[in-house]
Amino acid sequence: MIKSEIIATGAGIPKKTVTNFDLEKIVDTSDEWIYTRTGIKERHVVMDETGATLAAEAAKEAIGKAGIDPKEIDMIVVSTCSPDYLTPTVGCMVQKEIGAVNASCMDVSAACAGFIFAVSVADKYIRASAAKTVLVIASEVLSKFTNWEDRTTCVLFGDAAGAVIMRASEDRGIIKEELGSKGEDWEVLGNGKLPTANCFNGMPKFTQDDTSIFMDGREVFKFATTKLKESICNVVESAGLTMDDIKFFVPHQANTRIIEVVAKKLKVDMDKFYMNIERYGNTSSASIPVALKEMDDNGLLNKGDKIILSGFGGGLSWGTILVEW
Numbered sequence: 001m002i003k004s005e006i007i008a009t010g011a012g013i014p015k016k017t018v019t020n021f022d023l024e025k026i027v028d029t030s031d032e033w034i035y036t037r038t039g040i041k042e043r044h045v046v047m048d049e050t051g052a053t054l055a056a057e058a059a060k061e062a063i064g065k066a067g068i069d070p071k072e073i074d075m076i077v078v079s080t081c082s083p084d085y086l087t088p089t090v091g092c093m094v095q096k097e098i099g100a101v102n103a104s105c106m107d108v109s110a111a112c113a114g115f116i117f118a119v120s121v122a123d124k125y126i127r128a129s130a131a132k133t134v135l136v137i138a139s140e141v142l143s144k145f146t147n148w149e150d151r152t153t154c155v156l157f158g159d160a161a162g163a164v165i166m167r168a169s170e171d172r173g174i175i176k177e178e179l180g181s182k183g184e185d186w187e188v189l190g191n192g193k194l195p196t197a198n199c200f201n202g203m204p205k206f207t208q209d210d211t212s213i214f215m216d217g218r219e220v221f222k223f224a225t226t227k228l229k230e231s232i233c234n235v236v237e238s239a240g241l242t243m244d245d246i247k248f249f250v251p252h253q254a255n256t257r258i259i260e261v262v263a264k265k266l267k268v269d270m271d272k273f274y275m276n277i278e279r280y281g282n283t284s285s286a287s288i289p290v291a292l293k294e295m296d297d298n299g300l301l302n303k304g305d306k307i308i309l310s311g312f313g314g315g316l317s318w319g320t321i322l323v324e325w
């Protein structure tokens with residue numbers, strides 16, 4: 001049976017670092033508040049970079065490590081909830097940058113769970129023999145949707161891109177997955193409202209604030225800690241495995257406290273949860289592939305390891321994937 005294997009990883013990180021101390025100068029907050037509530041010390045924010053340039057940087061690194069020719073790529077799937085344009089897709093812009101002339105390109109949007117959804121799409125094309133080599137990227141520039149006067153949200157997020165190359169494989173790859181959504185709670189978390197103003201409806205007023213991130217933090221916290229635990233259990237059990245069989249859990253990096261609660265509920269040691277939120281903040285759907293790239297670079301991922309990738313976010317949506325490295 002054909003499976004889809006992750007064969008290489010990459011990342012694109014903006015050069016500028018913004019520390020909690022920098023934010024103390026902008027809003028009424030403190031390094032102590034931010035770090036104890038979220039685990040974040042600093043994040044990266046774009047200056048001259050864009051979602052497409054970060055994505056292309058991540059893609060080039062992954063392509064180089066995989067040792068493939070960009071012309072071998074059949075498909076580019078980009079997860080983003082903060083694209084440069086509504087059209088063209090970030091996927092098409094990356095295609096031009098890397099010369100993947102034989103690829104079809106699409107963006108998928110499932111907020112912070114988006115990388116899991118994008119990997120799932122790539123997995124289906126590969127399993128159906130409709131593609132052999134797929135470049136999956138998650139690229140997010142949430143800083144442009146951040147209200148830098150709102151201390152309840154501006155301290156949480158950062159910009160980044162992460163990429164993986166997925167390839168058809170006979171013996172290892174994605175084993176199980178669960179994707180889900182709860183649209184009835186869409187108002188709990190979101191960003192980027194678009195104006196519906198036109199000359200026939202009186203051009204309703206639309207402010208920069210309307211486009212900013214909106215969030216009910218406590219509801220998100222409850223949702224994340226419940227759903228992440230449930231979803232990981234469902235996937236591990238449906239594969240006939242136990243938590244002991246999992247080498248690493250790579251959760252969406254939204255908040256250290258969320259992960260600590262989930263680890264406790266699962267009775268899994270925190271050491272098995274890969275964490276880098278301290279240095280990046282919440283980079284939405286980019287957080288999981290950026291974590292994977294770091295783990296890969298640090299030699300933490302070995303052939304045969306079973307890894308759980310699990311994301312959650314606006315929508316509300318969630319997704320968990322069990323992969324054999």
Ligand code: COA
Binds near residue numbers: 282
């Ligand atoms: N600095 C200082 N004080 C802040 C602050 C900041 N950046 N943000 C909020 N506060 C204040 C609040 O105004 C409130 O003050 P008050 O008691 O005088 O009213 C107090 O801190 C507590 O606020 P609250 O919102 O109850 O804090 P919390 O313990 O729920 O923590 C979050 C807030 C956002 C850290 C927490 O709810 C959370 O992590 N939620 C999940 C968010 C998330 O992960 N979103 C993305 C998912 S993809």
